[in-house]
Amino acid sequence: MKILLIGSGGREHAIARKIAESPKCETIYCVPGNGGTAFEPKCKNIDIKINESSKIVDFCKQNLVDLVVVGPEEPLINGIVDICNAKGIKAFGPSKNAAMLEGSKTFSKEFMKKYGVKTAKYESFTDYSDALSYLEKSEFPIVIKADGLAAGKGVYICEDFNSAKIALEECMVNDVFKGAGKKVVIEEFLQGVEASILSITDGKTIIPFVSAKDHKQIFDGGKGPNTGGMGVVSPNPYVTQEVFNDFCKNIMGKTLEGIKEENFEYKGIIFFGVMITAKGCYLLEYNVRMGDPETQSVLSLMESDFLELIEASLDEKLNKTEVKWRNMYSCNVVLASSGYPGSFKKGLEIDIKEEAKSNVLIAGGVLENGILVTSGGRVLSVIGLGKTLEEARRVAYNNISNVNFEGKYFRNDIGL
Incomplete structure (x- = not known):
């Protein structure tokens, strides 16, 4: 199969690497890809921007692409799946209508309220x-x-x-x-611990993935300004069986009811941002695609063929599908540019020792004249796997010494 993957972040590098494991995968065209996908054996970076829909469709037609996989939210909200489907090209992701679950906070809160999804009280204002x-x-x-x-x-x-x-x-x-x-949404503050639960749906069935815990703030101890995410552990130690059952009943199940009732065309990923409180699980938000940096941790634990799983979603066969996971923990430590999330330098050379390459996923890095250099605030993820969370942490942090660029910064407490 020839696959076109839209996006240029760490999430897309993780997706590309996982899809490439499938014996069905021949080529992955990364639009536009990054410095990590440039080195993946089955990947080819293509110089098209993520929202150039007509160019993406033309490329798919000319290169006989079998499947489009969409990484970021923006093309989904702009209707790339509808555009591809109208041209006879298979695309994995929600329709433009369904993508409004992420595209508008008001829309998503009204959806939650309508279908009894447990969430914080809110009001919206223009x-x-x-x-x-x-x-x-x-x-x-x-x-x-x-x-x-x-x-x-x-x-x-x-x-x-x-x-x-x-x-x-x-x-x-x-x-x-x-x-x-x-337009803003003002909602009650919920005290608790956050969890990220990705899932896959075909519009009739939802299968949850292994849970994850993001660390948003820039500094150790959850201090300082929010970032796009400084690290993730998976599974999330706070997602007990009791919490998971609550989530399935009051959030995931009712979301599926709503998708069916609204007749959403939804064959893709649903990301549930959840708050675990003393009064149970509450839904904070939907994302209509995989999270970053959650994807890097979660896919590293997936045993199943991800490409086959995507095909099962598109063929509405998830009710006959089982997703298999490694009985391990994953720890993902993000290495950022000094100054992030404020101003930071770009174009700094990244040196990754050979023994660490399989544990590194590039986010903000590009190839310039054959040299890998920084291009973003969050530069890369270093992944560690282990039978325990402590072992996964140790592997990840030991690998950080094998990755260098000027001013690299990371939190020391991911998973503590």
Whole structure:
């Protein structure tokens, strides 16, 4: 099979490497790919941007591509799956309508409410004055979310009225998210531990993947500003059988009911961002694609053929499919550029020793004149596997010494 994979991050490098394990896979065209996929034996980087839909379709037709796999949310929300399907090209991911579960916080919260998915109480606003008046009567802490896509940065946890007012101004007045924050969702703050549960659906069946735990803040101890994610452990030690059962009954099952009732065309990944509280599991958000850096950890534990799993979703055969997992733990430590999530240098040479290459997945790195250099804030993930979480941590952190670039920064407490 010839596969076209859209995206250029660590998630896409992980997906490419996993799909390449399948004996069915001949070639993976990475659009545009990165410095990691450039070195994968079955991969070819193609210089097309992720939202150039017509170019993607033309390339698929010219190169007899069998399947399109979409990594990031933006092309999904822009309807790339619908566009491919209309041209007779198989594509893995939700339709444009279904992708609104991530594309609009208000849409997703209304969906949750309609189908009884357990989530935090909320109100949505398009008028700054109305939102401010609501905050004046609210209890703190409180959460403010930009309604649209904000590259993972549109969520504010506000401890008091002043910080909430600043967050509102950034979203609605100063428009820091370029339109995505003109509408906001204000919701109650939930105290607990977060969990990420990815799953695959064909619109009739959902199969959950092994759970994961992301570490969002830049500094050890969960301090400092939020990032795209500084590391992940999988499975998440807080997702006990009791928590998992609660999730399946009150979140995942009711989500599937909603997908069926709304007649969503959904053959793809659903990512559930969950908060585990003293009162049970609550859904924070949907993502309509795999998470980054969760994917790097979760796929490293998958024993099943991922390409066959994708085909089962497209053929609506997930009810006859079992996903197999290694009986191990995965620890993923993200190495970032010094200064991230603020300003940072790019173009710094990355040196990865041969013995560590199979444990490294590139995120913000590109090939320039045959040399791998940094191109983003989160540069790469170093993965460790082990029979225990402690062993997985040890393997990951031992491997970090085999990876170097100027000013590399990482948290020391991933999985502690």
